[in-house]
Amino acid sequence: FPARSLAGEHVVLTAGPTREAIDPVRYISNRSSGRMGFALAAAAARAGARVTLVSGPVALPTPPGVERVDVESAAQMHDAVMARIADCTIFIACAAVADYRVATPADAKIKKNDADMALALVRNPDILADVAGGAQAPFTVGFAAETNDMQANAEGKRRRKGLDMIAANWVGRPGSGFDAEDNALEVSWDGGSVALGPSPKTRLAEALLEVVEQRLRDKQSQ
Numbered sequence: 221f222p223a224r225s226l227a228g229e230h231v232v233l234t235a236g237p238t239r240e241a242i243d244p245v246r247y248i249s250n251r252s253s254g255r256m257g258f259a260l261a262a263a264a265a266r267a268g269a270r271v272t273l274v275s276g277p278v279a280l281p282t283p284p285g286v287e288r289v290d291v292e293s294a295a296q297m298h299d300a301v302m303a304r305i306a307d308c309t310i311f312i313a314c315a316a317v318a319d320y321r322v323a324t325p326a327d328a329k330i331k332k333n334d335a336d337m338a339l340a341l342v343r344n345p346d347i348l349a350d351v352a353g354g355a356q357a358p359f360t361v362g363f364a365a366e367t368n369d370m371q372a373n374a375e376g377k378r379r380r381k382g383l384d385m386i387a388a389n390w391v392g393r394p395g396s397g398f399d400a401e402d403n404a405l406e407v408s409w410d411g412g413s414v415a416l417g418p419s420p421k422t423r424l425a426e427a428l429l430e431v432v433e434q435r436l437r438d439k440q441s442q
């Protein structure tokens with residue numbers, strides 16, 4: 221992967237899961253390890269970009285040359301991204317952001333009793349859609365984590381959110397997606413697509429960034 225190919229770009233990425241508090245000691249979350257997003261951040265820094273990585277709670281070291289911002293909830297991730305998006309030229313949403321949060325998190329630990337319990341959930345803001353829909357939007361890349369109808373679901377997300385590109389992956393099966401070392405991506409944009417992998421997330425990150433760079437240059441020359 222060419223060493224200076226992303227020089228002059230400011231890449232902002234999200235990675236990892238979010239945690240949505242139920243009470244001070246409990247939360248709703250998912251199986252994202254952050255590996256895919258951290259591999260992308262590392263590869264973008266190696267390619268010469270300025271890199272800002274907004275990460276949910278993960279157990280990974282910060283890649284060299286990357287500015288890292290740690291957050292917990294989707295609302296915090298949304299605010300952290302929006303505060304840093306003004307001079308961003310490439311935005312990659314790799315985080316597994318909770319679509320819902322608990323309507324009213326309890327101030328104190330919830331005590332059990334013999335009754336069943338229901339949690340009321342409300343929608344979280346969509347970080348990716350807000351970035352893509354903003355004025356002066358950067359080149360915007362979304363991910364789609366799917367357990368069925370991957371291509372159709374990913375294409376729907378790309379169009380609905382107004383993205384330049386979407387990278388779809390299978391989740392809930394061994395060898396790809398959440399918490400795996402390897403992954404495979406079906407990458408698509410308006411008028412084209414390419415399949416990448418299966419390969420280690422580190423190598424896949426470089427391959428995806430090459431495709432991003434090509435499409436960015438094409439968009440700039442239009």
Ligand code: PMT
Nearest residue numbers: 252253254255256313316317346347348363364365398399
């Ligand atoms: O972290 P790993 O263990 O390495 O696993 C990698 C991964 C499987 C998490 C990653 O490759 C991946 O697929 N990330 C996206 C997971 C996801 O939440 O997908 P989604 O189809 O639900 O969301 C679609 C897109 O919208 C994603 O780019 C997501 O970041 C974004 N989104 C979703 C909801 C929201 N409120 N804000 C968002 O920005």
